[in-house]
Amino acid sequence: MKEENITTQDIIAEENLVYKKTRLMTDKVLSYCPGCGHGTAHRIIMEVIDEMGLEEKTIGIAPVGCSVLAYEFMNIDMQQAAHGRAPALATGIKRTWPEKVVFTYQGDGDLAAIGTAETIHACNRGENFLIVFINNGIYGMTGGQMAPTTLEGMKSSTTPYGRNTKLMGNPLKMTELVAELPGTYFVTRQAVHTPANVRKTKKAIKMAIKNQLEDKGGLNFVEIVSNCNSGWKMTPTDANQWMVDNMFPFFPLGDIKVDGKKVKKD
Numbered sequence: 001m002k003e004e005n006i007t008t009q010d011i012i013a014e015e016n017l018v019y020k021k022t023r024l025m026t027d028k029v030l031s032y033c034p035g036c037g038h039g040t041a042h043r044i045i046m047e048v049i050d051e052m053g054l055e056e057k058t059i060g061i062a063p064v065g066c067s068v069l070a071y072e073f074m075n076i077d078m079q080q081a082a083h084g085r086a087p088a089l090a091t092g093i094k095r096t097w098p099e100k101v102v103f104t105y106q107g108d109g110d111l112a113a114i115g116t117a118e119t120i121h122a123c124n125r126g127e128n129f130l131i132v133f134i135n136n137g138i139y140g141m142t143g144g145q146m147a148p149t150t151l152e153g154m155k156s157s158t159t160p161y162g163r164n165t166k167l168m169g170n171p172l173k174m175t176e177l178v179a180e181l182p183g184t185y186f187v188t189r190q191a192v193h194t195p196a197n198v199r200k201t202k203k204a205i206k207m208a209i210k211n212q213l214e215d216k217g218g219l220n221f222v223e224i225v226s227n228c229n230s231g232w233k234m235t236p237t238d239a240n241q242w243m244v245d246n247m248f249p250f251f252p253l254g255d256i257k258v259d260g261k262k263v264k265k266d
Contacts, residue, residue, distance in 0.1 A: 022050045024075045031069060035236020037226030038066055040192040041134060042073050044202045045103070048209060049076065058101040059093055061086045063115070065107040066141045067134065084115025087122035090129045101212060103130040109139045112148040112174045119174070123219050126183030130208045130220045133174065136228035137247060144231035148172040151250055156231070171250065175223040179257040185218025186211050187257035191225045193240045197253075204255075218260055225251050 024046035030039045049058050055076055062070040064083035071078035081089040086104035094102045111119050111133050119131070137154060139145040144157040149171050153162040163171070179187040186208055190201035201224060208220035225247050229239035255263050 022047045024050045024055055026073050026075045028072050030073060032066065033228075033230040035227065035229045035239060036066075036140075037136070037192045037224065038069075038134065039073075040198060041105075041132070041201075041224050041226070042070060044192065044198065045105070045132065045205055046074055046076070048202060048206045049101070052206070052209065054101050054209070057099065058103070059097075061090050061093070061102070061104045063104070063106055063110045064141075065110045065139070067105050067107050067110065068141075070105050084110050084113070085118055086110070086115065087118040087127070087131065090131075091122055091125075091127050094127060094129045098128070101130075101209060103132055103209075105132045106134065107140065108133070108135045108137065108149040108174075109142075109145075109147045112172050116148075120178070120181070122183075123178040123221065124181045124183045126185070126218045128212055128215055128217075128219065130205075130212055130222065132205070133221065133223040134226055135174075135223055135247075135251065136226045136231070137171075138228050138231040140228045140231050144228075149174070149251075151246060154246075155233075173251065175221065175251075175256060178219075178221050179262060183218055184221055184257055185216050185260050186220045186222075186255075188221070188255045189223040189225060189251060189253050191243075191248075191253055193227070193243065200253075216260070223251075225253065 032038045059077045061079050061081050062068050063081040063086040090102050090104050135149050137149045139147050146156040146159045150163050152165050155162050175189050178184050188204045190204050191197040204222050211220050227239035227243045229236045232239050
């Protein structure tokens with residue numbers, strides 16, 4: 001082929017593509033703050049569903065918080081839940097249509113505060129669906145207030161001098177908590193701030209959905225530690241570094257429970 005005859009279609013031919021957007025992400029421009037991990041988490045989930053050919057049988061559930069916007073970007077069947085009630089709604093959907101792939105997409109304020117009861121009991125019952133838990137240690141959408149996962153000494157709009165555990169209690173490690181319940185099958189904590197972490201998180205999501213398809217007998221729980229650079233009052237780069245330096249020591253990454261058994265730590 002002569003160089004002058006090369007067309008745009010030749011350049012973007014399938015064999016020349018290094019990457020293309022999954023068809024299960026809509027064309028709507030992401031409205032999340034620049035640097036936020038939600039968009040990457042959305043893409044990972046949709047890529048897995050696309051690659052596994054499950055778009056016709058998947059139902060996603062988004063409650064209140066930044067996660068409520070998921071239905072604008074995920075091009076699959078989506079259902080909205082009341083604040084904190086996504087696991088309850090997922091239970092009803094999965095029990096009604098056990099052949100469906102069901103997942104919830106929840107933030108820390110939703111899952112670990114108003115939705116604590118729904119989360120704990122769904123995990124304890126061993127419901128066969130996936131919970132994706134985005135943990136950025138703050139209420140992102142509603143004004144940057146302290147969340148159950150806000151670290152000790154961490155500043156927020158309601159803790160301007162930092163979280164005081166004597167007054168406000170200790171930050172909650174929901175993922176370790178649900179791993180102790182007999183109804184959870186696969187429990188892991190990942191991140192999406194680097195390409196390597198994105199690959200690990202995508203692998204975890206795929207494993208969780210595979211477990212659901214095979215009905216391994218328990219709930220799959222994937223936490224994604226993310227930043228909230230707007231709520232943290234930082235640039236995206238600084239927020240990612242702060243997350244590594246402060247969030248990861250308290251919320252360490254890695255598998256916590258695999259095949260229904262706690263992972264032994266060295």
